[in-house]
Amino acid sequence: MAEPGDGVGNPGFDGNDRETLLRTEYHKQTARIRWHELQTWYARGSVIRVDGTMNLVEVAVQLGLDNAARFEQWISEGSVAPVSDDQALAWYEVNEELWAVVAAPWVLVQQC
Numbered sequence: 001m002a003e004p005g006d007g008v009g010n011p012g013f014d015g016n017d018r019e020t021l022l023r024t025e026y027h028k029q030t031a032r033i034r035w036h037e038l039q040t041w042y043a044r045g046s047v048i049r050v051d052g053t054m055n056l057v058e059v060a061v062q063l064g065l066d067n068a069a070r071f072e073q074w075i076s077e078g079s080v081a082p083v084s085d086d087q088a089l090a091w092y093e094v095n096e097e098l099w100a101v102v103a104a105p106w107v108l109v110q111q112c
Helices: 016-027 037-042 056-064 070-079 085-094
Strands: 032-034 047-050 081-082 095-101 108-109
Touching: 016 047, 016 056, 016 095, 032 037, 037 047, 037 085, 037 108, 056 070, 070 081, 070 085, 081 108
Parallel strands: 047 108
Antiparallel strands: 032 095, 047 081, 095 108
């Protein structure tokens, strides 16, 4: 049997509601963090750089919605990419402060 709010058999719950819930949750989780604090996640290959012209929360929402087409476009444009070793070293040397949001299993980061 479907439960209220599960999206099954509940006409009041649709993709737009899920998008709104994700956006609200990611806004709450977005914070500034120093690069040194992200070293464990970087070593795991879990840190993704988001271009400064993009909305960090919107990128997290699209990831949460599993919007593969949008991500393929962003990746091909270079707007979203794993943090390169050169970038990581530059941020490490100055302990760069970044905006970050966790969109498990990824940590999305953007320069402040």
